[in-house]
Amino acid sequence: MPELPEVETTRRGIEPHVVGRRVVSVIVRQASLRWPVEAALPKVAAGQAVLRARRRAKYLLLDLETHTLMVHLGMSGSLRVMPAGAPTLFHDHVDIVLDDGNCLRYNDPRRFGSLHLLSSDEHPLLSNLGPEPLSAEFDGAWLYHRARGRRAAVKQFIMDGHVVVGVGNIYANEALFMAGIHPARAAGRISLERYRRLAEAIKVLLLAAIEQGGTTLRDFVGGDGKPGYFAQQLRVYGRAQLACRQCAGILREIRQGNRSSVYCSNCQR
DNA sequence: ATGACAACCTGTGGGC
DNA sequence: TGCCCACAGGTTGTCA
Incomplete structure (x- = not known):
C-alpha cells in the first residue's frame, strides 16, 4: 500500500485530529508485527499529549511529551481516525485512543509494519537513512x-x-x-x-x-x-x-x- | 562496502 | 466451483 506519498497523505490526514489531543490509552490486540510491540508502550504513552505529527522516510513520528511514537505501515498497513468504539475489523491490531472520543486505528493484514516508542529522536531504524527525496540535499x-x-x-x-x-x-x-x-x-x-x-x-x-x-x-x-x-x-x-x-x-x-x-x-x- | 537473497505475513487473482 | 501457485505498495538480516 504505502509509498512515501501515501505515508505523507496519511500524516496530513491524521494531523488535525491528533495534534493537541491527549492519548488516553493504547490498545494492542496483536503485538506480533514486523517487530514485537513493546509491552510497556501503552503504559508509557497513556496520558501524554500529542505535540506534532512528523514523517521521516516512510515512518510516521508522533511526538508525545516525553517520547515519540514511530509507526511504519509496511506493505499493507493503514492508520485511520475513527470513533474509539467503532467495531473492530480483522487485522485492526492497535488503537491509540484519544481524549476526544476518537482513536487512531492501525490495521495491517500482512503485519510488515511496526510500532515503536522512542525515548529520543534516535533509533537504529532511523540512523543511516539517506536524504529525503524532496529536500534540497537530494539532487x-x-x-x-x-x-x-x-x-x-x-x-x-x-x-x-x-x-x-x-x-x-x-x-x-x-x-x-x-x-x-x-x-x-x-x-x-x-x-x-x-x-x-x-x-x-x-x-x-x-x-x-x-x-x-x-x-x-x-x-x-x-x-x-x-x-x-x-x-x-x-x-x-x-x-x-x-x-x-x-x-x-x-x-x-x-x-x-x-x-x-x-x-x-x-x-x- | 556491495550485492544477492531469504525472511517476515496475508490476501487476491489467474490458470487449470 | 475450487485448488494451487505466483505475486503484491517494504524493509531488514545474513552471508559470500
Whole structure:
C-alpha cells in the first residue's frame, strides 16, 4: 500500500485530529508485527499529549511529551481516525485512543509494519537513512556522487534507503520512465546530466502524487478515509504488455531483486 | 562496502 | 466451483 506519498497523505490526514489531543490509552490486540510491540508502550504513552505529527522516510513520528511514537505501515498497513468504539475489523491490531472520543486505528493484514516508542529522536531504524527525496540535499549531483563504483542496476540503486528514502517500486518505475533511463542500467554508468533528470523526475512525481492523495491500489485510503487519485497517471507501473503512452511501443516487464520493473525499451536506454 | 537473497505475513487473482 | 501457485505498495538480516 504505502509509498512515501501515501505515508505523507496519511500524516496530513491524521494531523488535525491528533495534534493537541491527549492519548488516553493504547490498545494492542496483536503485538506480533514486523517487530514485537513493546509491552510497556501503552503504559508509557497513556496520558501524554500529542505535540506534532512528523514523517521521516516512510515512518510516521508522533511526538508525545516525553517520547515519540514511530509507526511504519509496511506493505499493507493503514492508520485511520475513527470513533474509539467503532467495531473492530480483522487485522485492526492497535488503537491509540484519544481524549476526544476518537482513536487512531492501525490495521495491517500482512503485519510488515511496526510500532515503536522512542525515548529520543534516535533509533537504529532511523540512523543511516539517506536524504529525503524532496529536500534540497537530494539532487542529481548527490545521486551521481553516490553511484560512483556501483555496479547494481539503477532501479535497485534508487530504491536503496541509504541512497535516498521513500522511493518504492511504483515511483522507481515511473521516475525511470520519466527520465528515459533503462531500469537495468548500471548505476555507476549514468551521466551527471541524466541523474539530474532522474532526481527531478523523482521530486516531480512524489509531489504530484502527494497532491493527489497518493496512489490508490486496491483500497488504500488516507487518514481521513479518502482515496488517492494518482493511479490514473501511472505511465508504466502495472502496464506491462500495454502500449507506451509516449511512443506506442509495447511495455516490457523484467524482475529485479524480486520486484517487477516495467519499462519502454524504446524510450528508456 | 556491495550485492544477492531469504525472511517476515496475508490476501487476491489467474490458470487449470 | 475450487485448488494451487505466483505475486503484491517494504524493509531488514545474513552471508559470500
